[in-house]
Amino acid sequence: MHIGLINRYHQWLGLPELEAVSLGEGNTPMIHWATWDSHRIWLKLEGCNPTGSFKDRGMTVAVSQARFAGGKAVICASTGNTAASAAAYAGRAGLKAFVVIPNGQVALAKMIQASAYGATILAIEGNFDQALQAVRAVAEQESWIALVNSVNPWRLRGQETGAYEILDDLGHAPASLVLPVGNAGNISAYFHGFRRRNEGIPQLFGIQAQGADPLVQDRDLDKVTTVASAIRIGRPASAHLAKEAVKESHGQFHAVSDSQILQAHEELAHGGVFVEPASAAAYAGLKILYRRRLLPTGDVVAILTGNGLKDSQTPAMWASVEPQIVESQHLLESIGQVMNP
Numbered sequence: 001m002h003i004g005l006i007n008r009y010h011q012w013l014g015l016p017e018l019e020a021v022s023l024g025e026g027n028t029p030m031i032h033w034a035t036w037d038s039h040r041i042w043l044k045l046e047g048c049n050p051t052g053s054f055k056d057r058g059m060t061v062a063v064s065q066a067r068f069a070g071g072k073a074v075i076c077a078s079t080g081n082t083a084a085s086a087a088a089y090a091g092r093a094g095l096k097a098f099v100v101i102p103n104g105q106v107a108l109a110k111m112i113q114a115s116a117y118g119a120t121i122l123a124i125e126g127n128f129d130q131a132l133q134a135v136r137a138v139a140e141q142e143s144w145i146a147l148v149n150s151v152n153p154w155r156l157r158g159q160e161t162g163a164y165e166i167l168d169d170l171g172h173a174p175a176s177l178v179l180p181v182g183n184a185g186n187i188s189a190y191f192h193g194f195r196r197r198n199e200g201i202p203q204l205f206g207i208q209a210q211g212a213d214p215l216v217q218d219r220d221l222d223k224v225t226t227v228a229s230a231i232r233i234g235r236p237a238s239a240h241l242a243k244e245a246v247k248e249s250h251g252q253f254h255a256v257s258d259s260q261i262l263q264a265h266e267e268l269a270h271g272g273v274f275v276e277p278a279s280a281a282a283y284a285g286l287k288i289l290y291r292r293r294l295l296p297t298g299d300v301v302a303i304l305t306g307n308g309l310k311d312s313q314t315p316a317m318w319a320s321v322e323p324q325i326v327e328s329q330h331l332l333e334s335i336g337q338v339m340n341p
């Protein structure tokens with residue numbers, strides 16, 4: 001049974017006694033993917049959350065708290081997954097959801113998902129960072145609208161549960177953790193989650209996409225491009241927290257190219273793990289860290305942040321989407337050609 005994260009981890013979350021708004025989030029699979037020399041590679045499949053991304057971990061807490069505080073609506077800026085998650089949890093809570101997106105920059109399935117949950121989608125002509133600035137201004141002015149981006153401390157508090165689950169599953173802290181970094185909330189939440197539990201802190205490796213790698217370059221970027229739309233962000237709101245997390249855990253930031261992301265995407269999918277491109281960036285980064293011998297000995301956990309069905313356009317760059325037309329009486333011949341090329 002899925003009791004949801006608030007009930008499961010109540011003692012760690014610091015929430016008042018409130019009625020949880022839950023969709024059965026968290027408790028995601030962590031699979032043993034491979035062993036590379038002295039490294040046991042684990043993949044945490046965050047795409048198995050109710051709306052298909054890790055954002056649900058933070059959203060259950062942020063929306064529960066918003067309703068408890070008397071809020072009537074939630075608002076967020078989004079590259080897609082925050083929008084879908086906010087829309088779902090607002091629907092569950094009986095609150096209105098407003099999502100503000102950079103026009104033309106969000107994967108279609110995520111827009112459909114947010115809209116289906118009943119959110120109002122507003123698009124601005126600008127990038128994610130400008131959308132975030134706009135929603136912050138609205139939420140500051142109107143106290144009945146709760147901002148549910150990861151600058152909301154309850155979002156990060158909820159996302160700490162990812163670290164709790166890894167500790168509970170492994171029985172100890174992994175030696176390293178690899179995850180994609182966009183607005184930089186999640187890496188910060190993992191750091192604080194491990195710190196709060198006081199059972200050891202993994203080296204944190206934050207992976208960005210070349211073309212959208214302000215933390216690797218250590219400067220804000222106004223123009224960002226990458227195939228991984230979920231991490232197409234030039235001015236990460238939690239940059240200061242992420243830098244602290246990486247520094248204190250003796251980790252690093254790394255950038256991977258679009259072609260490395262797509263190759264990792266394909267490799268994961270062929271192994272049965274279908275993620276979205278931003279999540280594949282973590283796996284691409286993991287492979288580079290391994291090849292450069294930068295990983296410490298022991299368990300390595302890669303956080304695969306979102307479900308592959310979220311972005312069905314991108315795989316068409318490497319997977320054939322046209323079926324092979326065959327006549328039914330020649331089916332076995334076609335199979336034979338694949339088995340014995």
Ligand SMILES: *Cc1c(COP(=O)(O)O)cnc(C)c1O
Nearest residue numbers: 081182183184185186278305306
């Ligand atoms: C939001 C998101 C990220 C980036 O997380 P941040 O907390 O913004 O750094 C990575 N991958 C996916 C799929 C996401 O939805």
